[in-house]
Amino acid sequence: MADDVLILIDQQKAMLHPKWGPRNNPDAEANIARLLADWRRRGAPTVHVKHDGTRPDSPFRPGQEGNEFLPLTAPRDGEMVVAKTVHSAFIGTGLAAGLQAMAGAGGEKPPLVICGALLANSVEATVRVAANLGFRVRLPGDACWSCDKRDLTGRLWPAEDVHQLTLALLDGEYAEVTTTEAILAGTR
Template identity: 40%
Template sequence: MLAPNSTALILVDVQQAFVQWEAQGLRRNNPDAVSNIAKLLTAFRARGMPVFHIRHASTEADSALRPDRPGFEPIEVAREHPGEAVIVKHVNASFIGTDLEEQLRDGGIKTLVIAGITTNHCVETTTRMGGNLGFDARLVSDAYYTFDRIGFDGAPESAETIHAMTLSNLSGEFATIETTDTVLAALISVAA
């Protein structure tokens, strides 16, 4: 059950830099992730439930996520509306160096529905910390994605494998794994 007065949508790093990476040829998983993020955002807004937009402002000199670069901007379907919180972070975890936890606690939020980019970086780190801080973290498995990469041993790792392993690592101990459909169904049942 997702109680409307104590549940928030947390959108992690839904930013243009990742669109740029894909345009440069990096392959990702979950092709419907951004449209699922848009569905979640529409549903939360329709019910007047809180939404928190997390943006990564890199301090790395050559990062596409620097605040003075176009990659810092949100993907348009996830742009904030007036009154929605925008939290700017400089590290992977959305709770470090920000007032996110304070805003959530002040708002009576107990459940976090988490989506965004990328699975094995800021989404995973934010989910782990949210669970460790005592929030009921709900990770929406089809509303975030990652990219293929080369592993520590030099072997290629697919985005699908990285995504699945992240889900396995987080399931149960740090978060409940959801889908866009299960979250939307829970929101409909609350409204009924």
């Protein structure tokens, strides 16, 4: 079987923009960095997904500081970088073909570990499409974060509630929700 591919979603300076509001999981970036360090140590495949915003008011728009990678988890030479313009990293990109090229000797799709931000946005969209394409996905919930979200009735949902509900919706159906420690310990 092929090595698990680590996919980091939207680890860019735009995620620090105040427009996102209060968030949960202040340790998410450190957990993402721990996973990335382990993948690099083992020489396992890593994909950095970068959002190139197309709207004039997007903090992710190319040419702005927000489009740059966060230094803690920035890609190194030789690591795959995929630029997306929508929520899912699979739409309008070469990600699926790139992952298929990483397939093991038997041609099976490599298993994925997906993390990053925002959980209830680009991470969720990417996880759902990955599962629908037949990839096995593990999602370390502590290597993702969420922000407060107001629903259509006007109720404000705290970031931690948004986070836990999103993990519950994805677990079992689209991904195996796990932790950074379990992945680093080799738990499958």
